[in-house]
Amino acid sequence: MEKRKYLVVVDPSHERHLALERMLEIVRQERKWDLEFHLIMGFEIGDKTDTETPMEVVKSSAWFEDLLHPLDELGVSYTTEYFWTRDWRQSISNAASRYDCDTIMLCESSAEHKSGITDSKWDLVRRSSCDVVIADEGTTAPIKCILAAVNTQQQDDAHVGLAERVLERGIFLAEYFEADLHVVNAYKDSENFPDRSLIRRMSGLARENVHRDMGKPEDVIAGTAEKVGADMVILGISPRKGLSATFSSRTVEKVMEKISIDVVAIS
Structure with a gap:
């Protein structure tokens, strides 16, 4: 049985969370593969305007509960992690290594297509030791x-x-x-x-x-x-x-x- 460990990156600056959508599509296939998911949400240090911890920020945001609701409805087993960071790429890389993930899933946005993928995301793609999936809005389920x-x-x-x-x-x-x-x-x-x-x-x-x-x-x-x-x-x-x-x-x-x-x- 193939085993895959996914690190799913949730970007709080995005309105649509394509990496989570793709995670749902993977789960809905109901294949007999051993899949593990670790969800990670990073806050750039420049966004930190108060002394709240990332967990406190998330717990005070009903939108994040709504975001995870489809996963809970499907009975998906996953773990979560939240952090402030000055180096987004390094923090994601460290998490992938810490959880021994073989696939990182990111979210693309249409704005990035106009000016090129952001430097931090591209640096992660280029330097990653595991597969990196960049989910984009042109892909819709089912994948054929x-x-x-x-x-x-x-x-x-x-x-x-x-x-x-x-x-x-x-x-x-x-x-x-x-x-x-x-x-x-x-x-x-x-x-x-x-x-x-x-x-x-x-x-x-x-x-x-x-x-x-x-x-x-x-x-x-x-x-x-x-x-x-x-x-x-x-x-x-x-x-x-x-x-x-x-x-x-x-x-x-x-x-x-x-x-x-x-x-x-x-x-």
Whole structure:
């Protein structure tokens, strides 16, 4: 039985809590997987205008009880944590490590699409040692189609391992949600053409579910997501370090800015 431990981040500044909605969708599938959920709400230190503790603030807010009501109705077992923080990313990372979570779930907002994902969220995605799901408003239940983006042209151990992890997560999520799985591989020119048979062997997918297109990765991935009607895109964070890692990470960030559906970042 697959076991997954989720850290679900509740952002009090958001009106709609997409990470919680996605958590509910996961629970409603009623699959026979062992799932654990830890809900965490962080308050930036700049928001602290009095001496109340985070727990006192939450207890005095009826809205948070309303927020958790659907979870309680379903009988979901979860734990909660509240904190003030000067470093949002580090606090979330520490919580994920403390509870040994393998997936962090965040909430996207339409305002962030206009100016790019916030620095603290992007830094968390880039540096996280576990999967990070950024739930976005373009994804609605049920999840019917998942797109996994890979780069099979790079054949060093690190990149091959990353592609395998992306496909492995795609296969798991497609099975869990009973969704169709597609794979896309962008390439820059004819000398950089990806091997379809290799992708099929790695993924076990039919020919029509494997897509190869020439162009910038962010354009190819976003275009393919629209073409297949994807509800979720799985992306790999490059294992490279230094300046090359920065450029690679920016590519992933550009993909996230071009689509308005859930993104699963795999490192």
